[in-house]
Amino acid sequence: MMMMRRCLTALLLSASTFLCSFTAHAEPTVSIVFMGDVMLAEHPGLRIRQGHNPFAPFAQILDSADVRVANLECVIARGGKAEDKPYTFRAHPRVLKLLKRHVDAVSVANNHSGDFGRAAFAEMLGRLDQAKLPFFGGGRDLSQAHTPLLIERKGLRIALLGYDEFFPRSFEAGNQHPGVAWSEDEQVVLDIRRARAVHHADIVIPFMHWGEEHQPRANDRQRELARLMIDAGADAVVGTHPHVVQDIELYQGKPIVYSLGNFIFDGFDDADNNTAWVLQLNVARTGVRDAHIQVGRIDKHGTPHPTGQRMPIDLKAAAPPQ
């Protein structure tokens, strides 16, 4: 009897081990962190020149993820001439070393990557290629700008698409010239569908540059486009640009984090402009399994520091959080 019980226990144990390993094999989970606006010119650029690392306080959180994604809110180049606009940001190529150390992919779809003209933008793409730091949301022509970046981890294929919809539109790529991807609705829907059908992505995430600056809530345009993207097959929608964090919405059970706020950025006095969200999405083949935000506070040098506050996003919530 004793023998039989032992055998049964052993059998059950091995069965559960088998089930566990089977489940783990069937459902690999990949963690992706998203940072908001990373601006490496101005004061952060000066600090890097002096030997500081603005990513350092968040390094442990960032480096624990499988994939680290940031919005690169400047051009990295030596050449070019400042466009006629209120703020223009050009970072020295020396920043690439730190960027490469802490970030796995950058979106160039924003209203500053074209600040020093098309030649400087193209120079940046060349430097990113040389540094083996993949980019998305922009390219050497319109077609590359709308091609997703595919990142494969643990057998999962993750497609990242980036779009700018904040002026100037002259930064947009054309058939014959480099630039950013602009978010025309029909094109965005097509890109998301192609990410699955042509590029065989398991997970598709658009990283948006949109919304109104300094507004704590997303506007109607952001909400309509986010829902359209999820209806087209996006697993989550993440955004930046307003310089503040915005509300979070669930649509069809999928998270929309409208704005992560600034990440590395100086020159703001208000507390809300100096709040940084780092979003972590844990994704499996079936979509986003869980999500949470690590809150940061940006100091006067433009460097974000974790506050220790961790905000889970309830993916089963019936109503969107207000």
Ligand SMILES: [Zn+2]
């Ligand atoms: Zn912006």
